[in-house]
Amino acid sequence: MLKDITLGQYFPGSSVIHRMDARVKLVLTIVFIVMLFAAHNIWGLMVGVAFTIISFAISRIPASMIGKSLKPIIPLVIFTALLNVLFVRTGDVYWQWNFIKITNEGVSTAVYMVIRIVCLIVGSSLLTYTTSPIDLTDAIERLLSPLKKIKVPVHELAMMMTIALRFIPTLIEETDKIMNAQKARGSELDTGTMGDKVRGMIPIFIPLFVSSFRRAEELATAMECRCYHGGEGRTRMKQMKTAMRDWVGCGYTAVFMAAVVVMNIVIK
């Protein structure tokens, strides 16, 4: 059912990575992405792969979850690989037919790209697996807060994201309820032609819109009653604090980053 859709994809746990500061995790993920693209040869990429695998092992996220995060991007990976194989025309020719020319450089670029994309997805999903969406938004707000100086409404944007995240499960639940209520009145949501299906959605969308507006209004009133007036001078209930494990995490990532640089310099 609809309830099975996991939002973000937070997978609760208590590993070191779960307990790390969300800001640090976010920054390290960006470093990791840079690392992947900085690697110029297969050994550098292997360092990136090793980093991904070790981090996953530390987080104790079941391996089946990796497959789950990769599944939607399989077509993209195949497409990128094909593009590279077919359109990189330099290097030694392996095989040629009409205008199709497969070269060793084409194949190696394709392999690099596939490894990069897979690591990128797996690595960044590690962030979303181990960090709850709320913590993540908080981290984004903190990291972007310097932008306030140039009048970017960082707090407001983060608040909007938090509220959206907070209400997605509620609205999913609501949709589920409304769907059930209409099914109980004999609506056929899953049969009929395309037109029937679209028309079948009306009894769901109208109540859903009505209730979203109602909720939005109630929330706005509730926030106003508690004197919400934006981010100015607001303190936080949950202070983000970096601990030893965060610095260890930084060190660990730095070592791998250094390894990639070394690989780039040593192996040409």
Add this chain to the structure above:
Amino acid sequence: MSIIKTEGLTYVYGENTPFRKVALDNVDLEINEGEILGVIGHTGSGKSTLIQHFNGLMKPTSGRVLVDGEDFAADKEKLRAVRFKVGLVFQYPEYQLFEETVYKDIAYGPKNMKLDEQEIDRRVRETAELVGLDPEILDKSPFELSGGQKRRAAIAGVMAMEPRVLILDEPASGLDPQGRDRIFEIIKRYHEEKGSTVLIVSHSMEDIARLADRILVMNEGKVFCCAEPPAVFSRSTELEQIGLSVPQVTRVFNALNELGFGLPQDVYTVKYAEKVLRERLEQES
């Protein structure tokens, strides 16, 4: 003759995830044709999950649900037929209203049944009358109505399908006392006029005690007991242990009995209590 029967009905939420929860645990039940069955239980006792099995909105993890002696789970056609046979009114049903007019909204269910125009018209007008909505209200938008009217319009939407079993989940929640009484009167009238089986899910022992022929008490996904009201309320200590209260009058009578008045144990409505007390007073004077 039982109209709904469950055999070893078990339902598990989130199988194979860290959030696994057994919502219904081996439930064996028989609901008799034509009775009013009150369903009571604490939040999370599985009562809402249970009723959604009766019209096939949920499918058992294991076990069977029989409606009219038939297992409908596998057959899509039968499933649809069951939806019309077993009408389900969810909690806060007014949130499902969507049509331009109240008339159209009540007609939505009957239309899905593919009845002809005349029959639909008859049913809409009849149920509107039954739930106490004036004919001029039928042409209004459902969003213009008052809270109580919306609730009644939504209930009418299910009643218009004239289901043989009508299930209502907390039909009176969030209404004022007058509104509550009105809803229960409507349910009673529907039951009498159509002779259908009615299931009422509620927290309130008072409401259930007033209406139900039998009471089903659910606790942690299991059937705690299913019996006639006197038998259920005589177990008041056990009920309190699982977080349910007995009707206020029953509590008063229990207290009086503890003081040694020797009154009957099966008092659960104010009316009956009055009768008992009057008799007692006459005896004594």
